[in-house]
Amino acid sequence: MPAELFDSAACALAVTGEDGTILKANARFGDWLGFSIAELCTRRFQDLLTMGGRIFHQTHLAPMLRMHGSVTEVKLDILHRDGHKVTVLLNGNKRQQADEMVYDLALFGTTDRDKYERELLNARNLAEALLQEKTSTELALQNAQAELKQAYAFSQRRAVFAEQMMAIVSHDLKNPLTAIRMASDFLSRNERTVKERQLLGHIGQSSERAQRMIADLLDFTQARVGHGIVIKAAPLDLHNVIHRAVDELRVAFPKATLVHCTEGAGETCLDADRVQQIIGNLVANSVAYGDLQQPITITSRLDNGAGAVSVHNHGAPIPQALLAGLFEPMTRGTDQGSDVRSVGLGLYIVRELAKVHGGDVTVSSCATAGTTFTVTFQNT
Structure with a gap:
């Protein structure tokens, strides 16, 4: 190597004899260890090493150079003039020079490399920790999902059981309620005192309200547990069906003023009983929550x-x-209770009945215009 390149190399360079004596060194080697070039050339390379480095040099490094002729990236600790250690990576090569064998040594600082390796190790440790955390989180999520699935299945079974029980109880209540109503109707045919007629009237109204509640419960369980609400559609005069329903509702709700309006003419194909049930539920809702000082308007179109x-x-x-x-x-339009309102199924039943007729139900409500429920039907 030309002397100029040797002296200006970016790494520390040295040439030693077979016994390790430094024959030649560049300025960077001297700067690293705090020695002048003249001082270095009077020393053996192994004498600059720490005790552990000297042992390694004697047992491994020197034999490897002699046998293989080269070594690559051997990590060594060299002592600075003031005693602190300088860690380097050594590359060595054996070559013949004139009548003797010499060793060319190139030493590279490891500060940046050590920092990189530490950062790489830290990054690896962090990645492993994150992977472990991710695995633990996924396992916890799987366990939570399994528990949630199990809880959901359990709640579904309980809900189905409750709805089935509701259907059974509601069905079984129909017979005693029918008997109560028939008995009250029979008793009201005979001569009764004013007080007795008043009591019989209360019995009749209460039984009718209970029957409406049972009908809603049976329809609810049929929609949720069974195969859906069944209808029997037939051609009918919608205005006439609504007119009859309103006449019956006037008797059921004597305190309310019910007004029936009609628009258009013709026939449509619907289930008359179910249409009357829709009107009954919507009117009952209006009686429960509306202002009975003003009329309730039922419009058929x-x-x-x-x-x-x-x-x-x-x-x-x-x-x-x-x-x-x-x-x-089980939803109410207000937090206030009512004796007329049933169990919160009326509007749900209305929607289900509208759907099986191919239609739907909408509502608009404001302080100035009041509240309007509109049910649309399609020919079934």
Whole structure:
């Protein structure tokens, strides 16, 4: 190597004899160890090493150089003039020079490399920790999902059981309620005192309300547990069906003023009993929550065979927060209770009946215009 390149090399360079005596060194080697070049050339290379380095040099490094002629990236600790250690990577090569064998040594600082290796090790440890955390989290998630699935299945079984029990109990209650109503009707035919007739009237109204509740419960369980609500559609005059339903509801709700309006003409194909049930539920809802000082308006509409029925009442509007879930089971349009309102299934049944008729139900409610429920039907 030309002397200029040797002296200006970016690494520490040295040439030693077979016994390790430094024959030649560049300035960077001297700078690293705090010695001048002249001082270095009077020393043996192994004398610059730590005690452990000297042992390694004698037992491994020197024999490897002699036998293989070269070594690559051997890590050594060299002592600085002031005694602190300088860690280097040594590359060595044996070559013939004139009549003797010499060793060319190149030493590279390891500060940056050690830092990189430490960062690499830290990154690896972090990655392993994150992987372990991810695995633990996934396992915990799987366990939670399994528990949730099990809890959901259990709750579903309980819900189905509860709905089935509701259907059984509701069905079994029909017979005693029918007997109560028939008995009260029979007793009311004979001469009775005013007090007795009043009591019989209360019995009749209570039994009718209980029968409506049972009908809703049976329809609910049929929709949720069974195969859905069944209808028997037939051609009918929608206006006439609504007219008869309103006449019956006037008797059931004597304190309310019910007004029936008609729009359009013609026939449509619907289940008359179910349509009357829809009107009954919507009117009962209006009686429960509307202003009975003002009329409840029932409007039946016909247009090219398609039908619609709306029930409007005045009074306090339905809170906006309740509108989205108003047609869900066990839902009320207000927090206030009512003796007329059943178990919170009326509007749910209305929606299910509208669906099986190919239609739907909507509601609008505000303080100025009141509340209007509109049920649309398609020819079934």
